[in-house]
Amino acid sequence: MKSVSLDDFKKAVDKRNTSDHTCRNCGGKVKYSIVEGTYTCKECGFVEWDIYGRIKELLEWNPNLSRIEIATILHVKMRDMNQCFDNGILVNPKSNMLD
Numbered sequence: 001m002k003s004v005s006l007d008d009f010k011k012a013v014d015k016r017n018t019s020d021h022t023c024r025n026c027g028g029k030v031k032y033s034i035v036e037g038t039y040t041c042k043e044c045g046f047v048e049w050d051i052y053g054r055i056k057e058l059l060e061w062n063p064n065l066s067r068i069e070i071a072t073i074l075h076v077k078m079r080d081m082n083q084c085f086d087n088g089i090l091v092n093p094k095s096n097m098l099d
């Protein structure tokens with residue numbers, strides 16, 4: 001039985017974090033911050049929020065939104081958004097109501 005090595009796992013994570021994402025402003029390479037949920041361009045410094053960052057930002061101002069409300073406001077798929085919560089990156093006090 002072939003198991004996934006730690007190295008393979010790390011490569012997969014790196015690949016997801018950087019993926020094919022390029023700067024929307026200049027097309028340069030970006031650096032992903034899992035803490036902030038942002039892509040920062042290494043070339044011009046342009047910052048772009050990803051789904052994590054956008055939800056995090058929204059919840060800071062509107063902590064009582066439900067998951068459905070967040071998905072509607074940000075136009076994100078429930079499945080994508082639920083992953084953010086399930087990974088423990090985001091916490092929504094109302095989330096249990098919808099589980």
Ligand SMILES: [Zn+2]
Nearest residue numbers: 023026041044
């Ligand atoms: Zn750029």
